[in-house]
Amino acid sequence: MTHIPISVTVDGTVYDVEVEPRRLLVHFLREDIGRVGTVVGCDTSNCGACTVLLDGKSVKSCSVLAVQADGHVVLTVQGLAEGEHQWHPVQTAFKECHGLQCGYCTPGMVMAAVDLLQENPNPSEEEIREGLEGNLCRCTGYHNIVKSVEYAAELMGGK
Amino acid sequence: MTETLTDANANPMGRPLRRKEDARLLHGQTNWTDNIQLPGTLHMAILRSPMAHAKITNLDVSAALKRPHVVAAFTAKDLGDLNGSVPCVWPVTDDIQMPGFPALAVDKVRHVGDCVAVVLATDKYAAADALDAIEVDYEPLPAVIDMEAAIKQGSTAVHDAADGSLGTNVCYEFPLKPQGDGAFDAAVKAAGDDVVVVKRRFINQRIIAGYMEPRAVVASPMGMSNEMTIWSATQIPHVLRVLLALVTGMPENSLRVIAPDVGGGFGGKLQCYREEILAVQIARHLGRPVKWTETRSEDMVASHHGRDQIQDIQIASTKDGQIIALKVDLIANMGAYLQIITPGIPLLGMFMYPAIYKMPTYEFNCVGVFTNTTPTDAIRGAGRPEATFAIERIVDELAAELDMDPMKLREMNWIKHEEFPYATVAGLTYDTGNYEAATAKAMDLFGYDALRAEQEQRRASGDPVQLGIGISTFTEMCGLAPSRTLGALKYVAGGWEHCTIRALPTGKIELVTGTSPHGQGHETAWSQIAASILGVPVDDIEVIHSDTGRAPYGMDTYGSRSLAVGGQAIKKAAERLVEKAKVIAAHQLECSVDDLEFIQGAFRVKGDPAKSQPLAAVAFEAFSAHNLPDGVEPTLQAEATVDPDDFSYPHGTHLCAIEVDTETGKSKIRSYVAVDDVGIQVNPLIVEGQVHGGLACGIGQALYEGVEYDSDGNLLTASFADYLIPSAADLPSFTTDRTVTPSTTNPLGTKGVGEAGAIASPPAIINAIVDALRPMGVTDVKMPATPENVWRAINAGKGGAQ
Numbered sequence: 001m002t003h004i005p006i007s008v009t010v011d012g013t014v015y016d017v018e019v020e021p022r023r024l025l026v027h028f029l030r031e032d033i034g035r036v037g038t039v040v041g042c043d044t045s046n047c048g049a050c051t052v053l054l055d056g057k058s059v060k061s062c063s064v065l066a067v068q069a070d071g072h073v074v075l076t077v078q079g080l081a082e083g084e085h086q087w088h089p090v091q092t093a094f095k096e097c098h099g100l101q102c103g104y105c106t107p108g109m110v111m112a113a114v115d116l117l118q119e120n121p122n123p124s125e126e127e128i129r130e131g132l133e134g135n136l137c138r139c140t141g142y143h144n145i146v147k148s149v150e151y152a153a154e155l156m157g158g159k
Numbered sequence: 160m161t162e163t164l165t166d167a168n169a170n171p172m173g174r175p176l177r178r179k180e181d182a183r184l185l186h187g188q189t190n191w192t193d194n195i196q197l198p199g200t201l202h203m204a205i206l207r208s209p210m211a212h213a214k215i216t217n218l219d220v221s222a223a224l225k226r227p228h229v230v231a232a233f234t235a236k237d238l239g240d241l242n243g244s245v246p247c248v249w250p251v252t253d254d255i256q257m258p259g260f261p262a263l264a265v266d267k268v269r270h271v272g273d274c275v276a277v278v279l280a281t282d283k284y285a286a287a288d289a290l291d292a293i294e295v296d297y298e299p300l301p302a303v304i305d306m307e308a309a310i311k312q313g314s315t316a317v318h319d320a321a322d323g324s325l326g327t328n329v330c331y332e333f334p335l336k337p338q339g340d341g342a343f344d345a346a347v348k349a350a351g352d353d354v355v356v357v358k359r360r361f362i363n364q365r366i367i368a369g370y371m372e373p374r375a376v377v378a379s380p381m382g383m384s385n386e387m388t389i390w391s392a393t394q395i396p397h398v399l400r401v402l403l404a405l406v407t408g409m410p411e412n413s414l415r416v417i418a419p420d421v422g423g424g425f426g427g428k429l430q431c432y433r434e435e436i437l438a439v440q441i442a443r444h445l446g447r448p449v450k451w452t453e454t455r456s457e458d459m460v461a462s463h464h465g466r467d468q469i470q471d472i473q474i475a476s477t478k479d480g481q482i483i484a485l486k487v488d489l490i491a492n493m494g495a496y497l498q499i500i501t502p503g504i505p506l507l508g509m510f511m512y513p514a515i516y517k518m519p520t521y522e523f524n525c526v527g528v529f530t531n532t533t534p535t536d537a538i539r540g541a542g543r544p545e546a547t548f549a550i551e552r553i554v555d556e557l558a559a560e561l562d563m564d565p566m567k568l569r570e571m572n573w574i575k576h577e578e579f580p581y582a583t584v585a586g587l588t589y590d591t592g593n594y595e596a597a598t599a600k601a602m603d604l605f606g607y608d609a610l611r612a613e614q615e616q617r618r619a620s621g622d623p624v625q626l627g628i629g630i631s632t633f634t635e636m637c638g639l640a641p642s643r644t645l646g647a648l649k650y651v652a653g654g655w656e657h658c659t660i661r662a663l664p665t666g667k668i669e670l671v672t673g674t675s676p677h678g679q680g681h682e683t684a685w686s687q688i689a690a691s692i693l694g695v696p697v698d699d700i701e702v703i704h705s706d707t708g709r710a711p712y713g714m715d716t717y718g719s720r721s722l723a724v725g726g727q728a729i730k731k732a733a734e735r736l737v738e739k740a741k742v743i744a745a746h747q748l749e750c751s752v753d754d755l756e757f758i759q760g761a762f763r764v765k766g767d768p769a770k771s772q773p774l775a776a777v778a779f780e781a782f783s784a785h786n787l788p789d790g791v792e793p794t795l796q797a798e799a800t801v802d803p804d805d806f807s808y809p810h811g812t813h814l815c816a817i818e819v820d821t822e823t824g825k826s827k828i829r830s831y832v833a834v835d836d837v838g839i840q841v842n843p844l845i846v847e848g849q850v851h852g853g854l855a856c857g858i859g860q861a862l863y864e865g866v867e868y869d870s871d872g873n874l875l876t877a878s879f880a881d882y883l884i885p886s887a888a889d890l891p892s893f894t895t896d897r898t899v900t901p902s903t904t905n906p907l908g909t910k911g912v913g914e915a916g917a918i919a920s921p922p923a924i925i926n927a928i929v930d931a932l933r934p935m936g937v938t939d940v941k942m943p944a945t946p947e948n949v950w951r952a953i954n955a956g957k958g959g960a961q
Binding site: 020022023027030031036040041042043046047049076078081091094095098100101102103105106125128129134135136137138139140141142143144 | 455
């Protein structure tokens with residue numbers, strides 16, 4: 001199959017690679033450039049485990065083709081906190097509020113929460129629940145995820 | 160937001176420490192099995208049966224071999240002896256029917272998703288593409304889907320006589336009749352006029368585990384040495400190693416099984432799966448690493464399902480509400496084949512139907528049935544959620560029949576706190592419990608009386624939105640398990656757990672556990688237990704697990720056993736380490752062992768606190784070995800393997816208020832209170848998280864989830880688009896609290912918590928919905944209680960068609 005050259009900035013690094021036109025962005029991230037922090041949980045774009053920011057907006061990277069990211073900027077959970085050993089307030093809040101257990105949904109959940117708080121810095125419980133509807137978690141029952149997002153809003157000055 | 164791991168000096172037991180695991184997980188620095196990319200890897204793709212039951216009349220992989228990047232392709236015939244059979248380790252009766260379960264189907268397929276052929280390619284997409292080139296023809300056979308039809312005379316057999324089987328779909332029949340056959344009827348007859356009997360049929364529907372990380376396996380052979388390293392997204396690396404050795408014939412000591420980061424399990428990764436066997440056998444055959452990661456759609460047809468029981472249950476009481484007898488007849492769906500503990504799952508529930516209630520008579524019978532569906536096995540609770548659902552539902556039905564408050568009926572019949580230890584009619588001995596205390600706390604948090612008043616008011620005003628109150632006063636057995644008990648139940652393995660603790664020369668501690676966490680926070684909690692005994696900071700302890708090369712002994716993680724059983728091994732090993740160190744410290748301090756006390760990580764001479772020796776200094780002496788007492792060997796480590804004396808019995812009272820729109824059938828949880836008694840808590844933050852997750856799982860079963868097949872055996876819920884795992888928008892916040900009644904079956908006083916929420920919550924939800932609708936003639940609502948199922952129940956209550 002033909003390969004197409006693309007140039008994508010991921011977590012601050014520019015990657016120039018050739019991919020099949022059908023290659024999913026998440027497979028490009030995981031298998032072509034080794035950014036394995038972003039994961040795949042389903043094949044119907046229901047679970048949101050693969051959520052990343054594309055030009056600052058959250059997308060499910062299983063539902064975007066790598067070629068669609070050509071010339072664009074991708075931010076994954078691995079690039080969220082600037083610098084080594086740094087923590088983004090959302091990451092801090094998830095740890096503090098026990099908003100994760102197995103951690104598999106976490107990369108997507110954190111990136112979805114980052115996007116949610118960009119849009120709405122002071123969300124109500126209902127707005128958080130509605131806002132994270134596209135991200136599934138089987139461990140936490142969402143109770144502490146909601147608390148985490150509320151606490152992140154507080155840390156980020158929204159409350 | 161208070162305590163962190165920096166509080167080094169305080170005893171860490173019982174404190175809500177933030178988890179050690181989280182930094183990595185929150186920064187994407189994880190090691191899931193699918194991350195592993197070894198040089199020369201072949202990606203395995205699997206052709207699965209689209210038919211529920213069929214003969215394979217033609218199968219040809221030659222065209223697939225010509226596809227780009229394809230290196231090999233195999234059918235069962237090609238694999239020959241390498242095509243292993245999936246093991247079942249729990250033959251529950253002497254005459255159980257145990258048909259073979261070949262990894263690749265031989266001549267016949269028996270459920271949608273059965274493995275037919277595999278392709279190995281150097282590229283994942285290419286492997287999947289090449290499946291299209293495999294030629295296969297099927298001759299359809301009648302699909303056996305309905306359990307009751309399956310056990311009728313003349314039904315098509317899933318494993319028929321021509322296959323060397325018995326030609327019946329009855330897998331086994333297991334009775335437990337401690338008071339003899341017919342004891343229920345005899346008890347009812349003996350009660351004369353003073354008896355009320357309530358009989359119900361409940362359907363505990365089939366569900367999936369729903370872990371977020373799909374299953375994956377990488378098998379890497381080491382060429383001439385015959386060694387093999389296997390990474391698998393499994394809950395049971397230790398058990399898997401034994402089983403893979405038995406299935407493949409490879410020497411066990413050449414196999415290393417690693418469960419790296421595992422993204423949830425919930426019982427669904429408690430298995431020796433056919434795909435694991437295929438990856439190992441093909442890697443061995445080709446001498447190259449083989450990798451397989453399932454798609455979610457594959458998971459839905461191929462990973463084991465759970466529950467799926469028809470429960471006929473009868474309860475008898477006196478007219479004033481004293482329970483006198485219980486009778487349970489189960490039909491349990493095995494699916495098409497037996498997997499690791501498929502037949503035993505309903506029997507884990509067998510002991511729990513009498514639950515927290517005193518009763519003199521109990522009869523149980525279970526018939527296991529083969530059908531042309533995905534095999535069933537353990538999912539969060541495994542047998543106990545089914546039992547708890549049936550008993551808690553029928554106690555509510557009995558209360559309605561007696562016109563009693565359902566909580567009052569429970570109080571009248573439950574075991575009082577002063578009656579423990581209590582030998583139940585099912586043959587267990589509950590060590591401790593305090594149902595009164597948990598219930599009092601839950602009632603208080605819930606505002607029971609005010610909600611009942613609101614319910615009356617809504618009923619009186621004919622509000623289209625009715626309010627229901629659901630109760631579940633549950634208990635469960637966990638901490639699997641005393642090995643002798645398992646042996647008596649014909650389970651092949653034991654239920655012990657192991658821990659080794661090493662004090663390294665620099666004073667750091669390595670804690671090697673046989674448990675295998677996949678979200679439970681063992682690294683944090685186990686550190687807390689050991690730190691509290693060794694007096695070292697929690698952060699100085701490294702917990703090593705889930706790798707048979709580094710942690711060779713273990714029985715892994717399932718059945719809420721890790722703390723209740725594994726915790727005992729940690730405590731014992733840590734105490735042994737201190738005893739061993741004390742001998743060296745006494746020599747260093749030139750005193751008798753009896754003169755030493757061990758306080759906050761240092762040995763001190765009694766009455767002379769200035770003379771002390773920290774554990775780290777003793778560890779360095781054990782390493783340098785320059786001045787050890789005679790007869791003491793260098794290195795400082797201790798180990799313990801503990802077989803539990805008995806199960807432990809967490810309990811709790813869950814209360815749920817639900818608003819039901821009687822016009823649309825839509826239910827909305829208004830409040831959910833869970834007061835659990837899980838004994839001593841090592842880390843209440845983790846305990847609470849486990850309760851939340853269990854509740855979500857149980858509420859999922861009650862309101863949203865259900866595996867559906869059509870009459871031809873096609874799976875209708877074959878993706879997350881069709882099978883509804885609840886999202887944040889589908890669930891409420893929970894009110895949780897605990898009472899603490901320490902268990903006496905283990906020295907830490909702990910019970911289990913991982914399954915509690917999933918066991919307790921389904922009846923609380925359904926009881927609430929039925930309670931809301933009872934004045935409309937509704938006596939049951941089918942799970943999941945979707946708006947459609949609720950609407951149908953309302954309509955049936957009115958006398959309309961369902």
